[in-house]
Amino acid sequence: MNNKLLEVKGLEVAFKDEVVVNNISFDVYQGETFALVGESGSGKSITALSVLRLLPTNARVSAQHILLNEQNLFNIAENDFCNIRGKRIGLVFQDPMSSLNPVMTIGEQIAEVLQIHFKYSKAERTQAVFDLLQQVEIPEPERRINEYPHQLSGGQRQRVMIAIALAGKPDLLIADEPTTSLDVTIQAQILQLLKSIQQQTGMALWLISHDLALVSNMADRIAVMQQGKIVETNQAAEFFKHAKHPYSLKLLAALPSMDSCIDKVSNIDQSTLLQVENFKVHYPIRKGFFKRVVDHVRAVDGVSFQLQQGKTLALVGESGCGKTTLGKGLINLIPKTAGTVLFNGINMSSLNKAELRQKRAEIQIVFQDPFSSMNPRMLVADIIAEGIKSLHPDIDSANRQQRVASLLQQVELPQSSATRYPHEFSGGQRQRICIARALAVEPKLIICDEPTSALDVSVQAQIIDLLKKLQQEKGISYLFITHDLAVVAEIADEVAVMYQGQIVEQGDVEKILTQPDHAYTRTLLDAVPRLLN
Amino acid sequence: MIILWTDALIYILVLASLLAGFFICRKPHFKRPLKKISASKTGMISLLFLMFFILIGLLDSVHFKETEGNSHEIISLLDYWAKPLRTQSEKTYSAPFSAYLYSKEMLVLDDGSKQWGYSRLVYAGAHLQNPETEGCSDIVSKALVGFGKGAVLVILFMVLLWSYLHDRHKHLINSSTAKAVWFVVFLLISTSYMLVYLSGYYHVLGTDKVGEDVFYQAIKSIRTGLVIGSLTTMIMLPMAIVFGIMAGFFRGWVDDVIQYIYTTLNSIPSVLLIAASILMVQVYMSNHAEDFNSLIVRSDMRLLFLCLILGVTSWTGLCRMLRAETLKLREMEYVQAAQALGVKQGTILIRHILPNVMHIVLISVVLDFSSLVLAEAVLSYINIGVDPTTYSWGNMINGARLEMARDPVVWWSLLASFVFMFGLVLAANLFADTVRNAFDPRRAEQGE
Numbered sequence: 005m006n007n008k009l010l011e012v013k014g015l016e017v018a019f020k021d022e023v024v025v026n027n028i029s030f031d032v033y034q035g036e037t038f039a040l041v042g043e044s045g046s047g048k049s050i051t052a053l054s055v056l057r058l059l060p061t062n063a064r065v066s067a068q069h070i071l072l073n074e075q076n077l078f079n080i081a082e083n084d085f086c087n088i089r090g091k092r093i094g095l096v097f098q099d100p101m102s103s104l105n106p107v108m109t110i111g112e113q114i115a116e117v118l119q120i121h122f123k124y125s126k127a128e129r130t131q132a133v134f135d136l137l138q139q140v141e142i143p144e145p146e147r148r149i150n151e152y153p154h155q156l157s158g159g160q161r162q163r164v165m166i167a168i169a170l171a172g173k174p175d176l177l178i179a180d181e182p183t184t185s186l187d188v189t190i191q192a193q194i195l196q197l198l199k200s201i202q203q204q205t206g207m208a209l210w211l212i213s214h215d216l217a218l219v220s221n222m223a224d225r226i227a228v229m230q231q232g233k234i235v236e237t238n239q240a241a242e243f244f245k246h247a248k249h250p251y252s253l254k255l256l257a258a259l260p261s262m263d264s265c266i267d268k269v270s271n272i273d274q275s276t277l278l279q280v281e282n283f284k285v286h287y288p289i290r291k292g293f294f295k296r297v298v299d300h301v302r303a304v305d306g307v308s309f310q311l312q313q314g315k316t317l318a319l320v321g322e323s324g325c326g327k328t329t330l331g332k333g334l335i336n337l338i339p340k341t342a343g344t345v346l347f348n349g350i351n352m353s354s355l356n357k358a359e360l361r362q363k364r365a366e367i368q369i370v371f372q373d374p375f376s377s378m379n380p381r382m383l384v385a386d387i388i389a390e391g392i393k394s395l396h397p398d399i400d401s402a403n404r405q406q407r408v409a410s411l412l413q414q415v416e417l418p419q420s421s422a423t424r425y426p427h428e429f430s431g432g433q434r435q436r437i438c439i440a441r442a443l444a445v446e447p448k449l450i451i452c453d454e455p456t457s458a459l460d461v462s463v464q465a466q467i468i469d470l471l472k473k474l475q476q477e478k479g480i481s482y483l484f485i486t487h488d489l490a491v492v493a494e495i496a497d498e499v500a501v502m503y504q505g506q507i508v509e510q511g512d513v514e515k516i517l518t519q520p521d522h523a524y525t526r527t528l529l530d531a532v533p534r535l536l537n
Numbered sequence: 538m539i540i541l542w543t544d545a546l547i548y549i550l551v552l553a554s555l556l557a558g559f560f561i562c563r564k565p566h567f568k569r570p571l572k573k574i575s576a577s578k579t580g581m582i583s584l585l586f587l588m589f590f591i592l593i594g595l596l597d598s599v600h601f602k603e604t605e606g607n608s609h610e611i612i613s614l615l616d617y618w619a620k621p622l623r624t625q626s627e628k629t630y631s632a633p634f635s636a637y638l639y640s641k642e643m644l645v646l647d648d649g650s651k652q653w654g655y656s657r658l659v660y661a662g663a664h665l666q667n668p669e670t671e672g673c674s675d676i677v678s679k680a681l682v683g684f685g686k687g688a689v690l691v692i693l694f695m696v697l698l699w700s701y702l703h704d705r706h707k708h709l710i711n712s713s714t715a716k717a718v719w720f721v722v723f724l725l726i727s728t729s730y731m732l733v734y735l736s737g738y739y740h741v742l743g744t745d746k747v748g749e750d751v752f753y754q755a756i757k758s759i760r761t762g763l764v765i766g767s768l769t770t771m772i773m774l775p776m777a778i779v780f781g782i783m784a785g786f787f788r789g790w791v792d793d794v795i796q797y798i799y800t801t802l803n804s805i806p807s808v809l810l811i812a813a814s815i816l817m818v819q820v821y822m823s824n825h826a827e828d829f830n831s832l833i834v835r836s837d838m839r840l841l842f843l844c845l846i847l848g849v850t851s852w853t854g855l856c857r858m859l860r861a862e863t864l865k866l867r868e869m870e871y872v873q874a875a876q877a878l879g880v881k882q883g884t885i886l887i888r889h890i891l892p893n894v895m896h897i898v899l900i901s902v903v904l905d906f907s908s909l910v911l912a913e914a915v916l917s918y919i920n921i922g923v924d925p926t927t928y929s930w931g932n933m934i935n936g937a938r939l940e941m942a943r944d945p946v947v948w949w950s951l952l953a954s955f956v957f958m959f960g961l962v963l964a965a966n967l968f969a970d971t972v973r974n975a976f977d978p979r980r981a982e983q984g985e
Contacts, residue, residue, distance in 0.1 A: 337873050361879040369877050377870035381892040387871075390888075391878035438874070445878060 009034045009176055009208050010055070014068035017047070017054050024050050026232040032176060037202065037209040039219040039240070041255070042229035043460035044431075048212045051229075052178050056089055057082075073175070091121045094169030098181040100161035104153040110137075110164045111149035117171040136167040139204075141197060158323075159190035163197065170201065177202075180212045187322040188487060192531035195222060214460060216259055217490075218533040220244055228252045244535060258462040260490035262517060262534065277481050278311040278334075278449060283343035285326070285333045303329040305505035306343075311449070311498075314475065316482040318492040318513070320528070321502035327485045330502070331451045334483070335367050336360070348448070365395045368442035372454035374434035378426040384437055385422035388412070391445040411440040415470060432463035436470065443474070451483045456491060468494050489532050493517055501525050539600045539611055541837040543764050543844075547598050550767060570975040578717045580971030585721055586964035590759055597760040600833075611833045619753060622736055625660040627748035630940075633949050634676055634739050636662025661739045679738055680731055687730025691723050743949040745936060755953040757928035762961055765844055765913050765923075766906040772848025773905070777855035778898065782890055784856070785863025786882075792860075799853040807850040812921045814846040815839065836924030843916070843923060847909060855901045862894050896973055903969035907962040914954075930954035 010032040017025035025047040032038045042048045054065045055077070070077040072092060080088065089095070097103045105113060114133045118124055124132060130149075137145035140163040153161055162182060169177055179198065183191035199222065202209050213219050219226060220240065227237040228251060236249040247253050284307075286300035304326040311317045321327045332338045334345060336352075345352040347367065355363055368391075371377040378387055388408045392399055399407070405422075412421055415436040426434055435455055442450050452471070456464040472495060474480060484495055492499055492513065500510035501522065509522040520526050540548075561567045574580050597615040616623055630639035637655040644652045657663070665671050702709050709715050732752070735741050742751040784795040818839055822829045829835045866872060867890070875885050910930070916922030917931030918938070925932060937950035 332873070335877050337876060361881075364877060364879040367877070369874065371870040371874065373870060377874055379871045379889050379893065382888070390875060390880060394878055394880040394884065441874065441878070 007034050008032075008071070009073060010210075011069070011071040012051075012055065012067065013070070014066075015051065015054065015070065016064075016066045017050050017059065018064045019062060024232050025054065028229070028232075028234045030227050030234060030237060032208050032210055033225075034175070034208055035202075035206050036224040037211060037222055039211045039213060039223035039226045040229055041213055041216060041219055041226060043214055043255075043462065045231075046229045047232040048229050049180050052095070052180055052210070052212055056093060056095060056178070057085055058089075086120065090117055090169075090174070091172040092175055094172060094174035094177045096162070096165050096169050096177065096179045096182045098184050100158060100165050100185070101153065103165055104161060106153055109150050109152055110156070114164070114168050114171055117168055121172045132171075136171055137164075139170065139201065140164070140167045142167075157190075158186050159193060162186060162190075162194055166194075166197065166201070170205075173205070174207060176208045176210060178210045178212070181214070182211075183218070184214075188489070189322065189527055189531040191218070192533075195533075198222075215533065216255055216461070217535050220535050221533050228255065254462060256535075258465040259535065260461075260465065260468070260488075260494045262490055262493045262532065274313045274315070276310050277313040277348060278483070279346040280310075280334070281308045281344045281346075283307045283330065283333065283345065284341040285329050285338055286341040302505050304333060304340075307502075307505075307507050309500050309507060309510060311481055311483060313448070313481055314479040315497040316475065316484050316495055318484045318486060318496035318499045319502060320486060320489060320492055320499055322487055322528075325502045326505040327502050328453055331369065331453050331483065331485050334451065335364065335369055337369075362395065365391065365445040366448045367451065368445065368447040368449070369451045369453060370435070370438050370442055370455045373458055374431045374438060375458075377438050378434065378441075380425065380427055382426075383422070384424055384426065384429075387426070387437065388422075388440050388444050391441065395445050407444065408440075411444055414443065414474065415440045430463075431459050432467060435459065435467055439467075439470065439474070443478075447480065449481045449483065451485065453485045454487070455484075457486065457488060464491070471495065489517065489529060501528070539602060541600055541834065542841050543768065543837055544598045544600060546768055546771075546841075547595070547764065550771065551595070573975040574971055576712070576714055577971045577975070578714050579967050580975075581714055581718050582721050583964040583967035583971070585718060585725070586960060587968055589725060590961050590964070591763065593756060594760040594763040597757065611831055615756070619756070622750050622753040625750065627658050627660065627740070627744045628656075629744070629746055629748050630947055631658055631661065631740060631744045631748075633741055633743040633751075634661075634672075635743070636665060636668035636672060636739075639743075639947070658740075664738060676735070676739065679735055683731035683734030684727050686734065687727035688723070690730065691726040695719065695723070742953045743947075745933075745950055746940075751933070751950050751953050754928050754933055754950075755930070755957045758930045758933065758954065758957065759961070761840065761913070761923060761927055761929040762910045762958065764840060765847070765929075766909050766965075768841070768844040769847045769851065769909050770902055770906060772845060773852040773855070774898070774902065776848075777852040777859060778891070778894075780852070781856040781859025782863050782886055782894065785860040786867050786886060786890060788864075795856070795860075799856055802850065803853050808916075808919070808921070810850055811843070811846050811916060812919075814842060815921045818842045832926055836927045839924045840927060843913075847912065851905065851909070855898070855905070858897055858901065859894050862897055863890055866890050866893055896977060899969055899973050903965055906965055910958060910962060930958050 008031050012031070013029045015025055015028050016023065028051065030038070030040075040048045040051065050059065050063075053059050054063070055070055057065075057077075059065065067078070072088065077085075077088065104110070108116075111130075111133050114136055115129050118129050118132055122129075122132075133149060134145055137148060142148050142160055142163050148156070148160070153164070156164065166182075177198075182198070183194050186194065195218070198209060201207075209222075211219065211222055223240045225237065226240050226243045227234045228249065229235070230251045236243070236247065236252050238247075243252070244256075247256055283304060284302070285304040286302050288297040289299045289301060290296065291298045307330060309317065319327045319330065329338060333340045347363070350363070352360070352363065382390075385405070385408050388411055389404050392404055392407060408422060409419055412419055417433060417436055417440070421429070421433075421437070426437065429437065438455075439450075455471075456467050459467065468491065471482065475482065482495070484492070486492060496513045498511065499513050499516040500507045501516065501520075501524065502508070503524045509516060509520065509525050516525060517529065520529060562571070574584075593615065596618075597613045599614045600611050601613075603610050603612045603617075612623075628638060631637065632639055636658055638658060640655075641653055642656055644654050644656050646652055657668075662668050662672065665675060699710055710719075732741055736750070736752060740750050740752065742755065745751055745754065780795045780799070784792045822835055822838060829838060869889075872885060872889050875889055880888075913922055913929060914931030914934050917925075917929060918935050922931050923929045933950050933954040937947060937954075940947035941951070
């Protein structure tokens with residue numbers, strides 16, 4: 005089993021003058037799982053694409069050699085390369101929605117690959133598609149075969165992608181962040197599937213991921229990539245015991261750990277800041293000529309909870325459970341259907357428009373996507389000062405600038421940031437700007453809507469530390485919406501688990517994460533990839 | 538001095554753009570995009586051409602009554618300076634640089650006998666004894682002299698300017714863009730001087746059916762093109778932006794009403810609307826003949842109304858695009874963040890939505906500008922465009938259209954209007970492209 009399947013030596017990729025992959029060498033052995041780990045921008049996807057010759061034409065690729073089964077890939081003509089791609093090497097991308105053609109049924113899309121690589125009759129082909137769908141454990145394959153991608157769930161789409169990659173019976177399957185856009189329970193299923201298929205077929209799996217915890221459950225060998233270079237390659241077990249390179253150690257240290265919730269010093273009980281009772285957001289489903297309301301989508305369906313001053317309540321749930329709708333509903337970005345929101349003892353729905361505008365200053369929101377949450381045509385100083393301008397028009401511009409400067413200092417950004425545009429910053433820095441914008445109006449509560457899920461682990465840890473620091477200094481409460489239980493353990497005092505628009509379980513973070521009552525909470529916890537210690 | 542309606546609007550437009558330019562130059566964060574525009578060769582050269590066109594258009598927009606002799610015609614500064622071009626008309630068609638008419642007629646020779654042949658032109662080439670033999674060399678030498686005179690003039694001017702700039706603004710002379718711009722200035726001025734000089738002796742672009750100089754017509758048409766392009770856009774733009782953004786942002790009944798208006802407007806053939814309104818204006822003018830006592834006032838009124846009605850019918854496309862874009866933008870998280878910060882809705886519209894749809898506005902304005910210049914030609918064809926007495930590229934094409942079937946073909950009217958129209962539209966397109974690139978902060982980094 006220990007033959008080299010893929011041998012990459014001295015690979016370099018450059019766009020114009022920018023070297024993105026810098027002289028890297030690695031091997032993938034037959035039947036093993038090789039994981040290439042690194043943060044975004046480290047060049048791991050580029051490496052995979054360059055092996056498959058899928059890079060745009062402005063990329064310059066050079067290497068001493070890339071051998072697949074001792075055949076040099078550089079010597080193969082472009083025409084014959086189709087026999088490598090899809091046949092010898094399969095590829096699974098991150099986003100299953102955009103990798104599937106929306107106007108072809110999944111059966112056709114799988115059959116397309118078979119048609120290219122095998123000379124099957126029509127009946128044989130249909131049978132092969134059917135077998136593949138069974139292999140990737142799609143329920144009711146005979147029905148699914150004629151469905152379109154939009155009719156499938158995210159996890160099922162990724163299964164179809166895997167089926168397409170497997171169709172050519174490859175020796176090597178490259179999985180480029182295969183589960184990043186999926187929920188944690190689905191992620192566990194997909195990883196399980198990949199493992200079992202690997203055992204069945206004996207193919208090698210080259211896993212590309214940013215998630216060390218996930219990799220630790222899967223990989224036989226690990227290579228860590230940083231800024232285009234492989235800084236450490238080792239057997240997985242060895243790596244997690246004694247990582248050598250400082251960057252690997254940093255990555256491991258940055259991993260949020262589920263154990264950090266244990267023995268958390270809970271603050272002395274304080275006054276209730278936010279009390280939500282029977283909160284509902286329903287979207288009407290309209291049908292027919294007169295747009296009659298026939299039914300409702302119950303996005304949030306009767307949620308009640310309390311939040312103490314200076315504490316953090318984490319709202320946990322998978323995508324589509326209504327947690328973001330709840331967050332936006334609380335600050336009136338989405339109209340609520342029913343329920344009362346008592347903030348500092350004041351009923352929010354009893355306020356008139358002008359009062360509400362002022363009250364809004366006390367509840368702020370930080371969004372998930374740091375790229376779309378700032379107006380690209382405004383300077384950072386104007387973005388931060390926007391709230392001050394609208395809610396305190398009496399503050400003159402000199403004082404305003406002073407406040408912006410002190411806010412930048414609080415979120416640990418250089419003062420020169422003020423006169424730059426948002427696109428000049430990295431994801432983590434942008435999230436800091438968003439936090440500064442929220443802080444500008446001195447809120448008592450910040451709703452954090454997945455503020456770290458678009459960030460790399462090391463950046464994520466920094467943002468969480470910043471949020472914690474600000475909470476200690478200013479006594480702000482957080483309503484922390486997330487799908488990531490490890491982050492919850494880091495930051496939350498209390499947890500509420502949401503499932504299909506309702507809170508199924510809530511309580512102290514330690515209790516929920518260690519002795520969950522509800523079955524769904526247990527499923528969630530089991531699905532989280534953890535480091536094997 | 539006499540101020541026509543379109544003149545007044547042009548002055549206002551120029552004043553407004555000067556003020557806007559002044560305002561923009563003072564804002565510190567506009568410095569970078571402006572610098573980028575001034576560093577772009579294509580941008581600066583196309584701006585130069587645009588300015589040249591605009592300058593001619595402006596010269597043509599200063600009207601006064603000519604008091605010479607007994608004529609009381611209203612003419613513009615351009616007419617005044619181009620008097621030889623304006624007054625030296627021939628009998629009928631003549632080819633560019635030709636000394637003969639384009640059609641045969643009965644000639645009375647010196648000895649009294651009659652002959653069927655091409656007669657000499659009254660003005661063009663009149664200084665030549667024998668055009669067949671002297672013509673070519675005369676044209677070349679006159680062209681060289683004209684170019685040389687222009688070159689001397691422009692070099693003199695440039696040397697003076699350089700010696701002034703040399704100490705303070707070195708980059709205005711030394712950077713590669715500046716060099717290209719200076720070179721184009723040199724070419725442009727020398728060539729125009731050459732053409733003007735040649736026009737004293739020949740019809741450089743020939744004459745049309747009634748013997749009028751085509752070069753003069755083409756130059757006069759610049760103003761019409763600019764007026765139709767810019768005034769129509771000015772009328773259309775506010776409507777499209779206000780309605781489009783409001784429909785997209787507020788949704789609900791506002792959206793319904795605005796959508797209803799523009800679908801209705803869209804479903805009426807615009808030609809019908811234009812024809813009706815032009816007819817209305819004409820009826821109005823003939824009922825109030827005392828207010829519209831001269832030809833030029835009447836045709837000016839008609840031009841203005843054409844702009845108005847074109848503006849009213851052409852805002853729907855942009856409006857629809859802006860509505861769609863606003864629908865997308867209002868769901869963006871920065872808009873929601875602004876709402877959470879208690880920013881008023883009007884402020885959100887102006888600060889967050891408007892700047893982010895400006896690229897669409899800019900692109901479609903330029904495209905519309907070009908298509909409006911072209912639409913004018915089509916409308917003139919069915920006689921509901923500008924007044925037949927107004928000089929316009931549309932009228933020129935319309936006049937030349939009938940002669941396309943003729944053998945040998947009369948091509949110069951068509952070519953002249955095409956070249957001028959093409960120059961204007963291309964310069965506008967290229968310049969708008971540079972502006973859009975420079976003002977998009979996401980592109981600022983990539984640079985060229």
